[in-house]
Amino acid sequence: MPDQPPPPREPKQPALPRRHFLKTAGFLAVGTAAVGSTGCDVKEPVVVDAQAPTRRLGFDRTVLDALAATVLPAQLGEAGQRAAVDRFVSWIDGYEPVAEEMHGYGYADVRYLPADPAPAWRAQLEALDLLCRRSQRSGFAEATPIQRTTVLDAVLRTEPAERLPAPLAARHVAVALLAHWASSPDAWDLAFGAAVAPLTCRPLADAVRRPEPLAVDAGRGDRA
């Protein structure tokens, strides 16, 4: 039984109350888990639901990569940002709309995950490009960092939350991409400057030591 179940969700709150539990418990890392040790190794093949309707997969990578260059930290480097986008696309491509949510405490009814957010996010990418052409006289991918930021400032003006939402609850693709990266174990390590590898299966005995500091250039390259 969880020790601190979250309060029941208000009707209009975003989904993912179970992950909210992990947040309130003290830590959150979402994203496709890059797990590396035996306990977490996935050995089973993916079972594809033949009855599920076909979803359109993928994104316009030109605009999405440009967006990543704007919203993700520069110290990830181009390769790191590209890897973060790869993982984001892979993550949303693997999403199963209206799958059963984790349930158990705080409410008795069975709840389901939201509809596929990807179509709206694709449309938002197109809109970003269109808005950039209109207001900055340049496509989003070709725009300068300042121009892109100006466009994003305008688009995200009504984003109310100070905290990053869970990626699946993000209303805009820019926030979803940032939130997805920020929920990864690597992002947390970068923020805390230590090799914690949260939510990754690790030897129990190592827990007694303070996690090693991150190498100075740990943010660069493929750590996304």
Place this chain on the structure above:
Amino acid sequence: MIIQTGETTVHDTDICIVGSGITAAMMAAHLAEHTTRPILVVEAGTDTTPLAQRARARERFLAYGESPWKSDHLDDQNAFGTTWGFSPSMHVGGLAMHWGGVSPRYSPEDFRVRSLYGLGDDWPFTYDDLDPFYQEAEERMGVAGEQGPPALDPRGKPYPLPPLPLNHNLRQLQQWAAAADIAAWSTPSAKNSVAHAGRAPCQRCDTCYPVCPSGAKYSPDFTWETLRRAGRVTLLTETLVRRLEADATTGRITHATGNRTDASGAPVQIRARTFVLAAGFVWSPHLLLLSRSSAYPDGLANRSGLVGKYLAGHRNVNAYLALPLDLVPGINVQHSLVSKQFMRPGRQTRYLRHDLRLWESSVGREPRLRGDDGRLLLGEAMLRDWQQRAEGATARVRGYYDVLPDRDSALTLDASHRNRFGDPMPTLAFRDAPESAALRGWQEEQLRDLFRRMARAGNGTVLRMENSANDLGQEHPTGGCRMGTDPTRSVVDAQGRAHDHENLWVAGAPTQPTASCCNGTLTFAAVGLRTAAAIAAG
């Protein structure tokens, strides 16, 4: 033995256990070792997600919030009302497939609240009586624990497994607690601190709740697997027991009736010499109330009128404190420190007993989208802001406090919700006993005061405090078939045998008169094992 009579399948057995959760698993294991009697376990749901699939299930939970236990419920079989603390989980292993593994014992005071403090009710046995069954439950599950100060944490024998180690964060929190004059130690947990029972040691994957991918955390499916492989139990899944039938003259339960929960919905009958309800605090009293007849118009075992009554639980006050420590979130989030210091007060002018748990936390140290000035934080600006916020340390503290139940804290049948077979579903309405209700505000303020004192002792500050969700129900709920020696004031006796039916037993959570102020699962199992021992003894 299985007999087909028309469209009805008849199962003939010796011991029939209704439910396959943790209490049922513990009891079946005990009975299998101490008797040769055939055991049939009846579960309304299906088999659970196999261990081999849990790593992927965990991955999808982390990625999307998907349930690792898909279809672990029946869409038309649920409880309504104040259902905080209740789960509709209905599959092999029950709710304990996704428990957190936290396994504290109650304290000796829990069994003598009336005698010691003059309110509530005593249990019909003492902590010392339950000690060997606590030990048995701990050994069957494989509980890793640290012996606390003996005066606070009495036990007859050592824990079966060494404690989960205090990590870099918890060691500092332990020192801080000591500075506040609080003794705190490694929380006992049904997680392998070393390889045990053919299962791997914990790898602090930190998703104990809701799914352990390695099998280090105990869950009832492991016991069922062993018992089924040994041919010691038959597990009948997808079968909903809907009524028990009693002989109007002798009171003995003659058989149970129900239906398959698969598409067929075919009728099922189960004949047995002994019936055990191990279906938790909702479904056990619910089945008794459903089993009305002309001879038993209020349902079975209900001469006292107390079936479904005295639902009990506890509430909490929770706080996040900023402390000048070096805490690094994510080392092992789901492990914690525990203190039983406040569960064992002497005589009091006003009643308050509570546990205390301490965790690392990332609250206040998360990334954010806007800075204090309201400006959007993107790219390097966002990371720099996050890195600044990451400095420092947050601890989470929480105390569950004991809430004494009112007689009318009750489960009733609700004709407005019915399952596919037409049975009314249960509605829950928790209610504090008047003496408990009168103390609530003061009790919660005492906890807030404690947290303020703890913050001061560590030169820290309180970031925020919150009470548990108020009137939605209570945590670690129990009751509905309370035990006692007086048949006019209880449903079952001290062993769990129904006062009114000599071959009917109710096990675990529903029999408890009170719910203490800590996680209850270990006690549910220990109480169930005490019942199993009585059944085995004949």
